[in-house]
Amino acid sequence: MGKVLNLAGEPVRNATVEVWQANAHGRYTHPSDTNPAPLDPNFEGSAVLKTDSDGRYRFKTIKPAAYPAGPNLIRPAHIHMQVTGRQDRLVTQMYFAGDPYNATDPFLNSAGRKELLITKLLDPTSEFEPDSKIVGFDIVLYKG
Ligand SMILES: [Fe+2]
Numbered sequence: 001m002g003k004v005l006n007l008a009g010e011p012v013r014n015a016t017v018e019v020w021q022a023n024a025h026g027r028y029t030h031p032s033d034t035n036p037a038p039l040d041p042n043f044e045g046s047a048v049l050k051t052d053s054d055g056r057y058r059f060k061t062i063k064p065a066a067y068p069a070g071p072n073l074i075r076p077a078h079i080h081m082q083v084t085g086r087q088d089r090l091v092t093q094m095y096f097a098g099d100p101y102n103a104t105d106p107f108l109n110s111a112g113r114k115e116l117l118i119t120k121l122l123d124p125t126s127e128f129e130p131d132s133k134i135v136g137f138d139i140v141l142y143k144g
Contacts, residue, residue, distance in 0.1 A: 001058035002137040004051045004083055006144035011055025015141070018082040019059060020046035026067030035067050066101050076101035076108065081139070088141040094119055
C-alpha cells in the first residue's frame with residue numbers, strides 16, 4: 001500500500017496503478033514466460049487499481065519468488081508497477097529487503113537511489129490478517 005504523490009507532496013487522485021508479478025514459484029501467468037516453474041491456478045498475477053481521493057492505493061497479494069531471466073541472471077523477487085497520473089507516467093519495480101539477488105540485479109542496480117525501491121515486510125496492524133505482512137511503497141510522479 002502507499003500513496004501516489006507529486007513532487008510537492010500532494011496526492012495524485014484517480015491515478016491508475018497497474019501491478020504485475022510472478023507467483024510464489026517465480027512464474028508469470030503469461031504465455032511468453034518460459035520458466036518451467038509451476039503456474040498457480042488461483043493466482044492471476046496482475047491488477048489495475050485507481051488511487052482514492054487521498055492518492056492512496058492498496059492491494060493484497062502473495063510475495064513473488066525470484067526467477068531465472070537468462071543464463072547468468074536470477075531476478076530478485078519484485079513487483080512491477082506502471083503508474084499513470086494526469087500528466088506523468090512512471091514504470092518501476094518494487095523489491096524486498098534481504099533478497100540475496102538484490103545485490104547483483106542489473107535493473108535494481110541501475111536505479112539512481114535503489115534504496116527507495118527496496119521495501120521491508122512489516123507486521124500487520126489489527127485491521128489486517130494476523131499472519132499477513134504489510135509493505136509501504138509511496139510513488140512520486142513529477143507533476144502528477
Ligand atoms: Fe519481473
